[in-house]
Amino acid sequence: MNGRISGLYAITPDLADTQKLIKQVRLALEGGARALQYRNKSADQSLKLQQASALMRVCREAAVPMIVNDDLELALEINAGGVHLGSSDCPIADARIRLGKHKLLGASCYNDLQRALQCEAEGADYVAFGRFFSSTVKPDAVRAPFKLLRNAKLRLNVPVVAIGGINLQNAALLIEAGADAVGVISALFNASDIVETAKIFASLFAHQRHGVA
Numbered sequence: 001m002n003g004r005i006s007g008l009y010a011i012t013p014d015l016a017d018t019q020k021l022i023k024q025v026r027l028a029l030e031g032g033a034r035a036l037q038y039r040n041k042s043a044d045q046s047l048k049l050q051q052a053s054a055l056m057r058v059c060r061e062a063a064v065p066m067i068v069n070d071d072l073e074l075a076l077e078i079n080a081g082g083v084h085l086g087s088s089d090c091p092i093a094d095a096r097i098r099l100g101k102h103k104l105l106g107a108s109c110y111n112d113l114q115r116a117l118q119c120e121a122e123g124a125d126y127v128a129f130g131r132f133f134s135s136t137v138k139p140d141a142v143r144a145p146f147k148l149l150r151n152a153k154l155r156l157n158v159p160v161v162a163i164g165g166i167n168l169q170n171a172a173l174l175i176e177a178g179a180d181a182v183g184v185i186s187a188l189f190n191a192s193d194i195v196e197t198a199k200i201f202a203s204l205f206a207h208q209r210h211g212v213a
Contacts (some may be wrong), residue, residue: 001160003036004126004159004180005035005065005104005106005124005125005159005161005181006034006159006180006181006205007032007033007034007035007181007201007202007205008028008031008032008033008181008182008184008188008198008201008202008205009033009034009035009036009037009161009181009182009183009184009186009187010025010028010029010033010035010036010037010039010070010183010184010189010198011036011037011039011116011163011183011185012024012036012038012039012040012055012185013186013189013190014023014039014040014041014042014043014188015040015184016042016043016047018047018050018051018054019096020053021054021055021057022054022058024189024194025053025058025059025207026058026062026194027194027195027198028189028194028198029058029059029062029064029198030195030198031194031195031196031198031199031200031201031202032066032198032199032202033188033198033202034063034169034181034202035064035065035066035067035081035104035181036055036059036064036065036066036067037066037067037068037069037084037106037183038051038052038055038066038067038069038080039069039070039185045074048071048074049071049074049077049078050202051109052066052068052074052078052080053078054210055131056078056079056080059081063102065081066080066081066082067080067081067082067084068080068081068082068083068084068105068126068134069079069083069084069091070083070084070085070086071083072085072090072095072098072099075077075099075147076098076099076104080103081103081104082099082103082104082105082106082125083095083099083103083104083105083106084105084106084107084108084128085107085108086107086108087104087108087110087115089197091122092105092107092118092119092122092123092124093123093150095123096122096124097122104125104126105123105124105125106124106125106126106127106128106161107119107124107126107127107128108127108128109127109128109129110129110130110141110142110144111129111142111144111145111148113148113151113152113155114120115191116152116156117155117156120156120157120158124158125154125158125159126158126159126161126162126180127156127158127159127160127161128160128161128183129144129148129149129160129162129163130144130162130163130164130165130183131143131144131154131163131164131165132144132146132162132163132164132165132170132174133164133165133166133167133170135164135165136165136186137185137186138164141164144164144189146173146174146177147177149162149174149178149179150177150178151179152178153178156165159180159181160179160180160181161178161179161180161181161182161183162174162177162181162182162183163182163183164183166182166184166187167184167186167187168187168197168200171184171201171204172204175176175204182201188201193207196200201205
């Protein structure tokens with residue numbers, strides 16, 4: 001496994017402008033994002049390949065893992081740091097075999113602890129729960145309760161990522177409930193100062209580690 005997921009987990013917005021995307025990602029990494037997930041639901045395969053390849057170089061320079069959302073073939077093609085899969089994607093056990101043991105494999109588990117336990121057993125390196133708050137990116141996504149994070153931390157041995165509507169005002173609640181990482185799109189990449197916003201997100205984890213409210 002290529003390191004453990006923790007802290008600010010930046011997830012890219014749907015942007016057709018590759019240069020703008022690269023610039024924004026550089027700023028997020030400069031501010032302290034510990035991992036990047038390339039996600040673009042509106043791009044065609046050619047643009048995805050272009051953007052993912054470019055972001056791989058950026059992440060490699062920053063020594064931060066880049067994970068591809070929902071596309072195992074693309075992750076393998078560009079030798080990405082890993083892949084993140086949902087319930088309708090390639091089965092986790094199959095993806096583990098194809099990725100090998102040194103790449104990160106993440107699984108969306110929504111509000112389902114049993115799915116998380118199964119994904120861990122099949123080789124997932126981390127699981128993601130959510131949405132926890134109202135989300136403009138996935139407004140119809142199932143809602144997950146805070147107690148799910150606490151229960152997951154008692155039963156899982158892999159990092160737990162919280163996603164969905166997370167911002168600087170509510171992230172600390174999820175970290176306190178047990179989230180090892182927070183996946184953020186809009187609150188990070190729509191910020192007027194991406195570097196400073198990333199720094200604040202990162203600081204929330206430092207405060208939690210030191211027991212500061």
